Amino acid sequence: MSYKRSSMMQERMQQNRQTILQSARELIASGGIKDAQIQAIAERAGVSSGLVYRYFDNKSQVLIEVLSAAILHEIQILNQIAASELSAKQKLHKAVKTFLKRALNSPQLSYSLMFEPVDAVLEHERFRSKQLIKQSINEILAEGKISREFEFEDLNTASLCVVGAMTFAVIEPLNPSRGVKFDQSYKDYFVTQIADFCVNAVQRQSNT
CATH class of the missing domain: 1.10.10 (Arc Repressor Mutant, subunit A)
Structure with missing residues (x-):
């Protein structure tokens, strides 16, 4: 009992x-x-x-757990894409596009968790979250280099650039202070442009 x-x-x-x-x-x-x-x-x-x-113990601990749970879910989605049967180029395009679409579908939450001013403890957790995202992108880029779909000098640097594009490119559209609402057609156009940019940045160039 x-x-x-x-x-x-x-x-x-x-x-x-x-x-x-x-x-x-x-x-x-x-x-x-x-x-x-x-x-x-x-x-x-x-x-x-x-x-x-x-x-x-305090508000920061609550927020860290909210951020950790949110980013864990995003990492699971990215890892599923990385483990799929798509080509590396398709995986990278889908990973970037999916991450950005999900961010734009919850603009205030995404902006707050990624960009709103916070204390040093939560900022450290943000950094750790970006490292986890980078690990997923690393896997896709490494596969693409082996398959000769991608061409870059350094894997870590290439991953950092892709993650930078994924996270910071959405500051402007997510910023609630702008008070701008984007329709679905613009969201689709916006995320496709960024995904195309990331793929083109690492895509192996033909010799012709």
Whole structure:
């Protein structure tokens, strides 16, 4: 009986934790990191601020977990593309396009997690996230070099350039302060242009 109570308690604690993280994510998605204060997170989750502090030391820890969960999901998608049967060129184009499309479909959340001013602890987590994205791109570029679809001097540098294009090219369209809404046709055009740019940057040039 005590084991059952303990199991139920663990499940309840896990549910509380996930509710708090989901509430933080929703607040960021609607108004940015500035709106994801502990009191606001607690109110949205339907719990007390004290309960939030039972699971997290501070706001930064909450935000780090939200960012980590979000980037882990994106990495899983990129890794699925990298492991697919497509050619390396097709993989790179699809990886860039998919990442950017997903960012543009959740503009406030994406902007906040990638670009909104934050403290040094969360900024370090952002850097770690970009390293994980780079690992996925590394795999695709390395495959393309072996298959002679791609041509570049240094794998690490090429990956950094692609990740830079993937992440920083969307600052302007994502920035909520511009108050601009993009329709689907523009989003498709925009992400295709960036994906084409990344592929063309590493694509092996013919000798003709």
